[in-house]
Amino acid sequence: MTINLRTAVVENREQRLGTIIGWDGKATELAEHSGYSASDCRSSCGSGKNGKLCELQGPFTQGAGCAEQIVEYQASHVRDAVLIYHSPVGCSAGQAGTNVSYRACTVRRGQIPTDAIGISTNLGERDMVYGGVEKLREAIHMAWERHRPNAVFIATSCATGIIGDDVESVTRDCEEEFGIPIVPVFCEGFKSKHWSSGFDAIQHAILRQIVRRNPPRKQEDLINVFVLSGTDIYTPMLANLGLRVNLVVNVATVENLAQLSEAAASTSFCYSLASYFGAALEQEFGVPEIKSPPPYGFAGTDAWLRAIAKVTNREEQAERFIASEHARVLPKLRQRLTGVKGYVAMGEGFAHGVIAALRELGVTLDGSLMYHHDPVYDNPDKQRDTLGHLIDTYGDIEHLSVANGQPYQLFNLLKRVNPDFIVIRHGGLSPLASRLGVAALPLEGDSNLPVGYQGLIDLGEEILSVLAQRKFHEDLAAHTTLPYKKSWLEQRDPFALAREAI
Template identity: 30%
Template sequence: MSYLEAKVPPIRELRRPETALAHGEFRCGGGPKKAVCAIMAQADRDFTQGSICPLLPALGIMTSLPQTVVLLHGAVGCGSCAVGNNVNVRAGNAARGRADLDALWLSTALNEDNVIFGGGEKLASALIEADAIYQPKVILAVSGCLPGVIGDDIDNVAAETQPKVKAKILPIHCEGFKSRFMATAYDVIYHALGRNLLPLESGPKDKNAINVMNVGSMGLADEKELARLLGELGLKANFFPVFASPDSFALATRARASISVCPTHDDYFLSHLWEKYGVPAIIRHMPIGIKNTSLWLTHLGEELNMAAQAQDLADKEEAKLNAALAPYKEFFAGKTAFVSAGEYRSLATGLLLRELGFKLLGIRSFHFDGFAEVELAKLDQGEEFIFNVANVQPFEEANLLARLRPDIFLGHWHGNSTAARLGIPAQVIYNSGYAYIGYQGAFDLARRLKRRLTNPAFYKRVGRFAKLPYRAEWYAADPFSHIRAQEAESPLTAQTQKANFAEARP
């Protein structure tokens, strides 16, 4: 049965009970599946730093949708980061030929009275008013933490208000305290889109159309690269859901197949497209890195009975790319790297770094679930590296980086300042607008990494003076000592520890 029949989507904790948030392991790789077995879904921390909840990545998708109003139901600060998402929305709109177009977000700004007497009426009035003023196609009624605690039923309010409103009202559940996993955001969005924007019947199939599920961090450069590759196979890429107009979702039901770009992102929606509309789903690899892009392509080829064509394309692209990368690989040889980002992104980028000639010292993933086992297994073939699962938690990162002092750090948007403050050159690997994906993305990232390493002066200067808030004692402590139910012992040899501590910077 489809989850979409339920009013509220299940949180990842229930839907994917293997999902883990806290894990630290000094040794990963160098053997099959060792780390995967050690990851404990229930592990936790007795000290945590600020985090992000499902609302934040959800807003990244929601604010990008054209002709859509995002109505945040909560305290006025809840989702105020839409103003930050708007930076990407403006850039994405401009890249698509719509200059100076901002996202539109509103807040019911719940106050003390609303907390006592309920905020349902306010939400209903806001829906009616917003519909009249902005005349959007869709209004996303988004619940933050507060309505979840005071008991506002946004589904009921949406259903009761719908007859008075022209726009389609989509209730979105982003009560932050209900899930520890930001990946819940993707399910929440797909739940609403799947229930409300898809037609009853799919209509005639378009045998050249492929649904390519994009992610908030993909810019137009990445979409163009995937469209180019699909184009070489005579296929047309339709991108969903980021920047897709509400009307266009109906097209998704008529495609020949759907393919995911980030396997932890899309199964919720793609299973539904398969079960209800017979659109096959392809969810296995992330097209970041050389081998992974080829695997992504050839897997698609196999599913569409065009394996030979896809393999041929992959071979040609790899040959061209590898020739172009030769001088870069020489430059990177022996240099060390450390990655921290979303689950799939970090693992796939780790593999790419090895392809480019870097020695991979460590990976931090924001969470870990069964989707990524295949990716971790790919990394198991190489040298050992440190694997840390953490919803950011920069204190662990600071400790690790101060020991390891990689030549380059690659991190998520807003996740690079610890490295930079330690004087380690940092490369952002999750920011829309820059190329990361496909063969083109691999080359472009190499080009940018070389530029970073050619002159790291900014980071060296910043590192000399910038402050981090940690005590000197913390840098000497086991970086994973605040993970509960964590039994792995530190396998660092005494000698390595001594050397690393000498370099650790209080």
């Protein structure tokens, strides 16, 4: 878990945190086998009471995500920066989608929408033989001439990693020439089995080349919040404590990134996303990371606000705000969702939060799919053990599965728990859920919807409207032919192929 900002390439998650992408069992077992509750167990696999975390790996896999997609989604969303995809043209195929999400986020944050700017070096066969660095130089010049950005990010690709392009030699030259940070982000897809390594790659690069070292001033009322492209719910919430918010990375400016070192503390709504940033800012820049469960439901949000208040000496304001929010929100939550059964499928840190919120809403939840599992986070403080918090506060989860968003497993996963609705993130799975007749609530657009006290109300409303949409899903399911073999659809164990392989 060492953080080393001197090297250009960040260690991937499986090396730093022991991240796995295949597991199936009870939440309590997973917690017991992970780093927060058992030490030195991550590197080897076996059975036994003291917990060895065993990864399930099967022969059949469907297209997953890569680290570079995450880097694209973050770097091209920095408002005054340009992203260069140093790659063949396919790596930037998602650019239009990233742009749609960027434009929507600028609108959510009250800004005039513009386009996210990305340039592909468009490497071809010839470049694979002779190297692509000259095209990279051309693209950086193009970025400067066309857009006068305040920073340029370079996302590397599998192809440039294999042919061994010396990206840094070009970025160093150009940085000197243009006087702005030209930031290589090493995120070759093949180098990590899980896309969340992309968060670490972009954060590492920002910490190395953009965050101000030894800042001349500190901003004692400023809190860094690591977000995706959701609404800014944090500014109004933390204003009650007299705090200002520095939202990064999506739709931030380069200056927002530079001043990360000046803030009083850092926090997030998703510790999978924020693990590296928070720990590195604490270790290398002296900005403390908030040590509490994430802000979902009453329990999490209370604890999160109190932890922030403690670090910033605002305990009285915090207690007043907590009391007033309880008084405002509690009466609105009648037990309308009791007896409804939910399922959560998303990245791990986010899933922990959403499950907490659902259980406070009275939803029955005995299964969840998490797209990966980090046995520990970079900052190994027990207060940040989100899985432990979840179990201690709300009880066990009978079927907790870890799998990298594999469509073929979704039938068997859902059949096992038979939910009324599924809260889900990331493309591909929610249409399939709906073809299976399960109402799907995708949290794609506004990732901040379930966060905080208001999140309970908003999430509840969304669930009610999605349950009404069931008519569509049920009709669809009755008219769907799936391309899977009958024998697989009848398989009760979603991990049967992996278990056979052991």
